[in-house]
Amino acid sequence: MSDNSPELELRRKKLLFRGGHRGTKENDILVGRFMDAHLATLSEEQLERFEILMNDVPDADFFKWATGKAAAPAKYDTDVLHMIQELSNA
Structure with missing residues (x-):
């Protein structure tokens, strides 16, 4: 699958919505900045890892990991x- 295939573009659109509606304003801002900078250029494998973060990780854990307040599991x-x-951290 190419990085610009219709399937990947649909996944990016779904992640754009999901990432902007994490549940807390702080996470919405963190994820929004990330998506603005990188979503369009993520590889298929990176999209999979981002989907896992968005779908499987509770907001409180995500915020601690994203800000470096706690280490994420491997x-x-x-x-x-x-x-x-x-x-x-920028």
Whole structure:
């Protein structure tokens, strides 16, 4: 699947909505900054890792991991989380 396939574009649109509606304003801001900077250029594998963060991780845990207040478990400690962390510390 190419990085610009219709399937990937649909996934990006779903993530754009989901990421902007995390449940807390702080997470909406963090994820929004990340999506503005990177969503259009994420590979299929990175999209999968981002989907896992958006769908499986509770807001409180996500915020702690994204801001570096707590270490993420290995399953979630990915390049995508590191990209979010870089923007949260900027």
